[in-house]
Amino acid sequence: MSYENFGLKTEIRAGEISPSSENSWPVTFRDIPLREGEKPNEKTIEIKNDSVKAEPQKYNWKPLTDRFFYWLSWFVLPGALLAFWYLSTNVLHWFNESQLPPPIQVYTAIKEMYLSGDLARHVSISSQRVFWGFLIGSTLAVVLGTVVGLWKAGERIFDPTLQGIRTVPSFAWVPFLLLWMGIDEPPKVTLIVIGTFFPVYLNLVSGIRNVDRKLVEVGQVFGLNHWQMVWRIFIPASLPSLVTGLRLGIGSSWLFLTAAELIASTRGLGYVLTDGQSTGRVDLMLVSILMLSFLGIISDFLMRLIELPVNKWNDSFKAG
């Protein structure tokens, strides 16, 4: 057995019965690991204890089972959904093929699209639209959010208009965007810019507004000027909110991508969805949805990587 005490990991090893006394149980206290050439029994303390008996060493399965359950927990719900899908189509026939095709048919459709290069084409164009839309949208949001968050005048100038734009449903923009920008890439990217902008903007503004007054006072007593205050207090202090905003923003940009591609496009995952609908290929529609959610997960994962440096100092609850 082993335990930790005063930061010193100590191992108590049940060894041979000491020849001197039948009732004693030789115990070795030592640092772990042993240095080379060191004898484990140098400092042997005898503890009179006949209730403790040396047990044969068993293989410790706990780390292995822990790891098994750790990985299992990731796959329980997706697995259950897949199983339900399989049961409700192939086995119980609750849905017919024109309502919900069985998993294997969707898999075949993905495979075919992959082999023909269509999948890569659609995924790549959709990802590019999201990339540019997100980049432009979040950059604008950081600039305007900083201005509005820090200066009351900025708030008066920009905020009412922005709030007005925010309340317009995304689809309402589509006809205008098509009218003004044609049917090529610009209207789609613009719609994503609009969609990405608001979560980032709103989170950043509220993050700046909620910066602890006490930290602002710290900046004051060390004589920071206006710009230093922004750069050294407000921006770092509102980073956690900004990162939250960016995560919401990337999710929202996939949402607006689909909206853009549903209406006017000949490529992209949204197009695959409408194409499947008009040709009665439900399997294609499912491929589109699966790919969208998969790409959503990937992009969210990338956003979490941005969160890591902030988590290093941000003292909030982290679930065990």
Next chain:
Amino acid sequence: MSSPIELIEVSKRHPGIVEDVLRDINLQVKAGEIVSIVGPSGCGKSTLLRLLAGLDKNHQGILRVGGETIQGPSRSVGFMFQEPRPLPWLTVRGNVLFAIKDGSKEKKEAKVEELLKQVQLTGSEDRYPRQLSGGMLQRTAIARVLAAQPQVLLLDEPFSALDAFTRMHLQELILSIWEKTGLTMLLVTHEIDEALYLSDRVVVLTDKPATIGEILEVDLSRPRDRNDDALLKLRKHLLEKLKLAGRKPEAVKF
């Protein structure tokens, strides 16, 4: 480098409240002196200190540090808050570095090393505030405030949130810093023992509005013995004074 602090006829009223918080405070703190301000809770001790730091405004009277009238927060007036208030996104080293303004990178780093050694935080330089205990955080705050090389140090109940042992350690640390730098220190505290142990003079504020009730000389050489008879006598005197100065509790009937 240390400077005197002067308060001449200082009064202060919070907006919307008729009564004065502070009235006609006259106090001269000599360069290199340690003066404590004690008084009933909520009497305006902290307000007085915040006025000196330039954090609160709109007072009557004159406030001077080193002969210059206070215009607003300034690096020459060091301020220790009641809470350590570290910048959570900076490490211990970063927090101290934050306060240093001029100099080459090497010079700044060397200064930080020296200060962290002085407050006994060597080895914790790269830790973030959330990983530190209250005492370590307040040590970081001390190193940070010293890094700005202030002319006077204002301390607003800086150790009140710490346990008795840590508090005593930090009191010793403050004294050792005082011995080394000769900084003028103005300390607001509600701990009579702390005031007597550290300071050359103890100012007793009355309540509602705060005026100066008494200024007590603590004419004892340092290092002081916390159980010194003379100190205990002064303690008794102060306690009586404060009982008079404080609001009399009204009898509660059940």
